[in-house]
Amino acid sequence: MERRSKRWVNSLIVVWTGAVLLFFFVPIAGVIISSFGKSRYFRFPVRAWSTKWYDQTINANLTENLHVTSFYVAACVAVIALVLGFFGALAFARYDWKGRIFYQRLIMLPIFFPQAVLGLALLLWFTYVGVLPSWEAAVFAHLVWIVPIVTLVISIQVYGFDVSQEEAAFDLGANRFQVFREVTMPALAPGLFSGGLFAFLLSWGNFPLSTYTSGADSTVTEWLYTKMSSGYTPMIPTIGAISVYGSVIILFLGYIFLVARRRRIEKRA
Amino acid sequence: MTTTLDAPPPLPQPNMLQSFGQWLRQPGFLTASPVLIFFLIGFVGPLVIVLGFSFVPERTFGFHGDWTVDNYVHIVSESYYISFLWSFGLAAATVACCLLISYPVSYGLARVFGRWAAPVMLILVIPLFVSENVRLFGWYLVLLKGGGILAGSAKALFGVETGTLLYSPGTILMGMVYVYLPYTLFPTMLGLSLVPRDQMDAASDLGANRWQIFREVELPIAMPGILIGSLLTFVLAVGAISEAKLLGGANIVVVAHAILHEFTYAQNWPLGSAISMFAIAITGVLVIIVMRRLDLDRLLGRK
Numbered sequence: 167m168e169r170r171s172k173r174w175v176n177s178l179i180v181v182w183t184g185a186v187l188l189f190f191f192v193p194i195a196g197v198i199i200s201s202f203g204k205s206r207y208f209r210f211p212v213r214a215w216s217t218k219w220y221d222q223t224i225n226a227n228l229t230e231n232l233h234v235t236s237f238y239v240a241a242c243v244a245v246i247a248l249v250l251g252f253f254g255a256l257a258f259a260r261y262d263w264k265g266r267i268f269y270q271r272l273i274m275l276p277i278f279f280p281q282a283v284l285g286l287a288l289l290l291w292f293t294y295v296g297v298l299p300s301w302e303a304a305v306f307a308h309l310v311w312i313v314p315i316v317t318l319v320i321s322i323q324v325y326g327f328d329v330s331q332e333e334a335a336f337d338l339g340a341n342r343f344q345v346f347r348e349v350t351m352p353a354l355a356p357g358l359f360s361g362g363l364f365a366f367l368l369s370w371g372n373f374p375l376s377t378y379t380s381g382a383d384s385t386v387t388e389w390l391y392t393k394m395s396s397g398y399t400p401m402i403p404t405i406g407a408i409s410v411y412g413s414v415i416i417l418f419l420g421y422i423f424l425v426a427r428r429r430r431i432e433k434r435a
Numbered sequence: 436m437t438t439t440l441d442a443p444p445p446l447p448q449p450n451m452l453q454s455f456g457q458w459l460r461q462p463g464f465l466t467a468s469p470v471l472i473f474f475l476i477g478f479v480g481p482l483v484i485v486l487g488f489s490f491v492p493e494r495t496f497g498f499h500g501d502w503t504v505d506n507y508v509h510i511v512s513e514s515y516y517i518s519f520l521w522s523f524g525l526a527a528a529t530v531a532c533c534l535l536i537s538y539p540v541s542y543g544l545a546r547v548f549g550r551w552a553a554p555v556m557l558i559l560v561i562p563l564f565v566s567e568n569v570r571l572f573g574w575y576l577v578l579l580k581g582g583g584i585l586a587g588s589a590k591a592l593f594g595v596e597t598g599t600l601l602y603s604p605g606t607i608l609m610g611m612v613y614v615y616l617p618y619t620l621f622p623t624m625l626g627l628s629l630v631p632r633d634q635m636d637a638a639s640d641l642g643a644n645r646w647q648i649f650r651e652v653e654l655p656i657a658m659p660g661i662l663i664g665s666l667l668t669f670v671l672a673v674g675a676i677s678e679a680k681l682l683g684g685a686n687i688v689v690v691a692h693a694i695l696h697e698f699t700y701a702q703n704w705p706l707g708s709a710i711s712m713f714a715i716a717i718t719g720v721l722v723i724i725v726m727r728r729l730d731l732d733r734l735l736g737r738k
Contacts, residue, residue, distance in 0.1 A: 193573025263463025280674025
């Protein structure tokens with residue numbers, strides 16, 4: 167009886183999760199479907215399919231400009247956030263020091279902050295200091311929000327790191343740099359990898375921070391917002407769909423890389 | 436008199452400067468310093484500027500030494516409170532819906548799915564990394580009048596003409612739930628995965644029913660995760676702007692939109708700053724209350 171009701175609950179949970187997944191992917195599917203429609207205005211069911219909007223978008227050099235800007239921003243954000251987040255995570259999770267608890271809460275604050283307000287505050291700050299809005303400024307703005315997140319992601323890995331390994335290496339005569347390269351880095355590599363992936367993708371999809379700070383260098387998300395507010399053009403779904411492909415490819419490559427790495431380590435052990 | 440003579444000589448106390456120097460040399464502080472410096476430049480600086488701007492006279496673009504609280508009076512005396520009610524009401528409703536929807540899923544991920552949990556999680560993560568504008572545009576296509584996916588399917592399958600759900604508060608709420616669901620889902624899952632299975636089994640062996648286990652064992656232990664998720668969702672939802680704009684048309688002006696309006700069309704930076712400070716103050720109080728109750732070390736799995 168008890169077991170029966172448990173199985174009931176479990177299958178209900180599976181169905182519920184399936185429904186949530188559907189809810190998640192219906193609109194994304196909508197964007198992709200409409201990007202392959204032939205007509206100028208979207209009508210469902212789609213009567214004729216074509217890839218002509220892809221051709222047009224690519225010919226218009228739009229994808230290049232937009233996606234390249236988005237890519238530059240995301241790549242810079244990922245690299246800088248990794249460096250800052252790495253040290254930040256050591257302070258967050260590795261060392262016991264006076265002020266650590268305060269530090270932990272302090273650096274969480276930008277995450278728990280309305281992003282539109284943060285973007286605007288940064289714009290005022292840039293104006294005051296004399297920095298012109300540009301894609302570099304957008305990188306800085308993204309970092310304010312993404313560095314704490316990357317710090318958290320790496321911290322989770324640091325918590326699981328056995329400090330005595332470092333001490334053993336020191337005892338065996340390794341210097342600080344060798345310990346860092348041979349012991350600390352490999353142990354934290356998965357956390358660093360996920361941290362970088364998170365940073366890249368969150369920056370890639372960000373809108374509220376870019377819109378205030380990037381000035382004339384328009385990213386994909388900004389272009390979409392402007393076009394959508396002013397009306398429909400068939401390029402909207404196409405640009406949107408290309409950005410979806412980008413995220414999915416990067417995410418899957420990352421996942422496969424992590425799984426392969428774990429397999430390799432298990433095999434060696 | 437004799438007692439003072441018997442007292443041990445005072446130990447040499449390090450002066451304040453020395454102990455401060457020692458504090459600065461802790462490895463923890465040293466590794467924290469890059470992030471802290473960045474935090475000062477990237478977060479504290481901008482906040483101070485917004486705070487400053489909220490006290491200068493209307494329609495000025497710099498600090499000239501005359502301060503005023505007119506902007507705050509302006510917010511209270513005019514109808515800006517409607518925007519605040521909308522934003523905070525929608526945010527609260529979003530949190531409630533997200534919790535209800537995500538709890539069973541997080542429970543499944545933490546307990547039921549086993550080795551399927553990782554792939555399911557991967558699939559759930561994807562939308563988080565697709566720009567919310569793309570996804571909201573997807574909803575626009577789904578709900579579009581006449582030729583939208585919903586209306587189009589209804590017509591093709593059942594031959595009925597349906598209206599559109601676009602441009603109503605309910606649709607804005609759905610869009611917000613949709614966009615912010617992952618932010619509730621993953622922290623909740625993190626919290627639930629902290630609940631030891633033995634403890635639930637023990638409670639069950641001692642005769643507790645499902646509801647009692649939920650209330651007495653599961654919920655208290657998972658609470659930090661649930662709190663973080665709710666807080667994150669709430670704060671992000673307060674700052675939401677695209678949902679109301681893309682799915683709600685021009686009917687509802689949320690706070691983030693009001694702020695954007697002051698900074699662009701109206702060119703009234705001080706008023707925009709004051710509205711921002713209001714929003715910051717309200718969310719800030721919430722964040723501080725919740726943060727004080729959290730043990731981040733435990734939540735993130737310190738051994």
